[in-house]
Amino acid sequence: MIEIKDLHKSYKMGSNSLHVLKGINFTAEAGELVAIMGSSGSGKSTLLNILGMLDGADSGEYILDGVPIKDLTETKAAQYRNKFLGFVFQSFNLINYKSALENVALPLYYQKVARKERQEKALNYLDRVGLKEWATHLPSELSGGQKQRVAIARAMAAEPKVLLADEPTGALDSKTSYEVMDLIQKINDDGNTILVVTHEEDIAHMCKRIVHLKDGVIVEDKKIEQVRAEQYV
Amino acid sequence: MMSYRSTFAYFINHQTPTIMFDIERWQEIFDTIRKNKLRTFLTGLSVASGIFILVILLGFGQGMQNGIEKEFKQDATTSVWAWPGVTAKEHMGLNPGRRIRFKNNDYEMAGRLFKDKIEYESPRVFVRNVNIVYGNEALVYGIQGVSSEFQFIEGFSTAEGRFINYKDEVSLGKVAIIGKKIKEDVFSKVETPVGESIDISGIRFTIIGVFNEQNEREEERIYIPITTAQRVFNGDDKLNTLSYTLPPVENFEEAVAQAIAFKDNLRDYLKEEHIVAPQDDSGVRVWSAMEEAKRYYGITGNMKLFFWFVGVCTIIAGVVGVSNIMLIVVKERTREIGIRKALGAKPWSIVGMILHESIFVTSISGFTGLIFSMTLLEVVGPHVEIDYIVNPSVNFNVAFSTVMVLILAGTLAGFVPAWRAAKVQVIESLRDE
Numbered sequence: 001m002i003e004i005k006d007l008h009k010s011y012k013m014g015s016n017s018l019h020v021l022k023g024i025n026f027t028a029e030a031g032e033l034v035a036i037m038g039s040s041g042s043g044k045s046t047l048l049n050i051l052g053m054l055d056g057a058d059s060g061e062y063i064l065d066g067v068p069i070k071d072l073t074e075t076k077a078a079q080y081r082n083k084f085l086g087f088v089f090q091s092f093n094l095i096n097y098k099s100a101l102e103n104v105a106l107p108l109y110y111q112k113v114a115r116k117e118r119q120e121k122a123l124n125y126l127d128r129v130g131l132k133e134w135a136t137h138l139p140s141e142l143s144g145g146q147k148q149r150v151a152i153a154r155a156m157a158a159e160p161k162v163l164l165a166d167e168p169t170g171a172l173d174s175k176t177s178y179e180v181m182d183l184i185q186k187i188n189d190d191g192n193t194i195l196v197v198t199h200e201e202d203i204a205h206m207c208k209r210i211v212h213l214k215d216g217v218i219v220e221d222k223k224i225e226q227v228r229a230e231q232y233v
Numbered sequence: 234m235m236s237y238r239s240t241f242a243y244f245i246n247h248q249t250p251t252i253m254f255d256i257e258r259w260q261e262i263f264d265t266i267r268k269n270k271l272r273t274f275l276t277g278l279s280v281a282s283g284i285f286i287l288v289i290l291l292g293f294g295q296g297m298q299n300g301i302e303k304e305f306k307q308d309a310t311t312s313v314w315a316w317p318g319v320t321a322k323e324h325m326g327l328n329p330g331r332r333i334r335f336k337n338n339d340y341e342m343a344g345r346l347f348k349d350k351i352e353y354e355s356p357r358v359f360v361r362n363v364n365i366v367y368g369n370e371a372l373v374y375g376i377q378g379v380s381s382e383f384q385f386i387e388g389f390s391t392a393e394g395r396f397i398n399y400k401d402e403v404s405l406g407k408v409a410i411i412g413k414k415i416k417e418d419v420f421s422k423v424e425t426p427v428g429e430s431i432d433i434s435g436i437r438f439t440i441i442g443v444f445n446e447q448n449e450r451e452e453e454r455i456y457i458p459i460t461t462a463q464r465v466f467n468g469d470d471k472l473n474t475l476s477y478t479l480p481p482v483e484n485f486e487e488a489v490a491q492a493i494a495f496k497d498n499l500r501d502y503l504k505e506e507h508i509v510a511p512q513d514d515s516g517v518r519v520w521s522a523m524e525e526a527k528r529y530y531g532i533t534g535n536m537k538l539f540f541w542f543v544g545v546c547t548i549i550a551g552v553v554g555v556s557n558i559m560l561i562v563v564k565e566r567t568r569e570i571g572i573r574k575a576l577g578a579k580p581w582s583i584v585g586m587i588l589h590e591s592i593f594v595t596s597i598s599g600f601t602g603l604i605f606s607m608t609l610l611e612v613v614g615p616h617v618e619i620d621y622i623v624n625p626s627v628n629f630n631v632a633f634s635t636v637m638v639l640i641l642a643g644t645l646a647g648f649v650p651a652w653r654a655a656k657v658q659v660i661e662s663l664r665d666e
Contacts, residue, residue, distance in 0.1 A: 082577020097268035
């Protein structure tokens with residue numbers, strides 16, 4: 001599903017150049033649930049940016065579902081993002097003046113799905129995260145866990161090939177974190193490929209594989225025995 | 234990274250035809266507006282009040298011009314006056330110091346000669362050494378003999394009764410028309426002086442009218458027909474003044490040129506008739522109100538320029554204001570834009586969304602401001618009549634263009650922040666707590 005070969009990225013900081021990614025090689029099959037771990041400055045955010053097509057690499061290959069991601073125009077990148085990727089963020093990033101339903105329907109708007117169909121689909125996804133009754137509520141009327149579930153429903157609504165979650169439990173208490181992880185595991189059980197960036201060991205162990213990043217290189221890549229979140233809920 | 238030009242070409246080719254009819258886009262924008270009432274209201278308010286102030290300002294500029302023009306209309310600005318003097322130079326064997334006299338002949342010949350150039354004409358003669366009596370009260374007012382057209386030259390309006398007419402002139406009518414001041418001073422006991430009789434050196438004159446004049450000195454005058462004045466009192470055909478007005482012309486510069494040309498022609502003719510040296514200006518004197526007015530028109534012109542200057546400054550302030558608001562709106566929405574981009578919004582869709590919304594809001598509020606201010610000027614304007622401000626109004630086309638300029642400039646100014654917004658780094662904009 002994801003194939004990365006010898007990926008390099010450096011940032012210009014004045015006259016200096018900061019080498020952030022120093023040759024990353026990484027492959028993820030369809031249906032995998034991968035945790036990307038690393039301290040701040042390890043390059044995990046940069047890697048996520050590149051995976052999310054929000055930034056380009058200096059050199060190396062990136063193939064997503066057989067499509068080489070290379071020399072993208074902003075418009076093309078936006079198209080691919082819309083078609084291939086779903087994002088879940090630490091701070092939920094719901095649009096605060098839109099209801100839960102409208103938030104979930106937004107990626108479908110950019111897929112040019114008609115309004116009515118959009119709302120039906122969105123309601124369906126809200127139902128799947130257990131928030132059908134909250135469809136008309138604004139994000140400010142939802143709890144943190146509920147917001148993250150809306151965000152996950154939104155990410156899934158576009159039916160992406162890969163779900164990218166950037167510290168999805170970073171702003172939640174442990175009980176809510178496990179609820180969210182439970183949801184992510186269930187989505188993964190349906191066969192979706194998910195990448196979770198996290199620095200929390202327990203969250204990482206709820207994935208099926210952990211990739212450790214340090215100073216721009218992968219220092220460890222291991223398959224693990226998945227801890228089901230269900231038991232803590 | 235896509236080049237600027239090709240991005241633009243893409244926009245032109247794919248996006249433009251659908252913008253106005255893209256119902257989904259409109260729904261999205263109405264949603265945004267409905268959910269952000271305060272922001273929309275404040276943006277709209279500042280645009281509307283900007284337009285409102287500008288239009289009112291332009292209106293009062295126009296009002297001031299109207300006011301100044303009106304002050305001059307009352308004095309029939311195209312009038313030209315000629316009166317005789319004393320020669321200062323020797324000419325064709327005649328000694329200097331000779332007193333020139335105008336006769337009826339001069340008036341008639343000039344009238345015939347310049348027939349095409351004259352609108353109204355009237356001779357004038359002063360009647361001196363007469364006693365005026367009303368009842369048993371002796372009056373001390375100047376009496377002048379004029380023709381029926383004199384009222385147009387002086388720009389009189391008749392308050393009561395009528396002015397001298399042609400019939401009075403032909404029939405040597407014993408009729409008089411008095412100034413408003415005389416009416417107040419002498420005829421306060423009767424309801425109207427029209428129909429009352431006054432005695433001028435033993436001859437009964439009937440008062441036929443009262444005239445209005447702004448100048449108080451002129452309101453203390455009694456006018457009688459020129460023919461009566463000459464035959465009954467003066468006993469000759471001597472004239473004190475020749476007065477004319479010229480036909481109105483649209484363009485002020487043309488009017489001045491016309492007045493100067495006529496003045497020169499008239500003076501040359503009179504000088505020749507009375508054998509006055511061409512360089513001798515004291516023998517025949519000619520005065521044109523137009524030249525005098527030119528000075529004041531100059532002021533009006535400057536005034537108009539000043540108001541335009543103020544207007545343009547206001548527009549610039551308005552544009553800066555709109556751009557400022559756009560900048561703040563974009564800044565405030567950076568996070569939302571980042572989210573939209575992460576969900577697959579294309580750069581041009583972001584730019585389009587922001588511009589579409591801002592054009593919509595500025596247009597609606599701009600035209601609201603325009604309608605309010607124009608209505609105010611239409612309703613209140615005609616009633617405004619302070620000194621030097623009459624009927625403040627504004628040319629609709631000017632006001633309309635101003636609104637369009639404001640919208641266009643606001644859009645152009647808003648484009649930069651919108652474009653920058655479309656370029657925001659998603660992760661950065663979303664991480665920035």
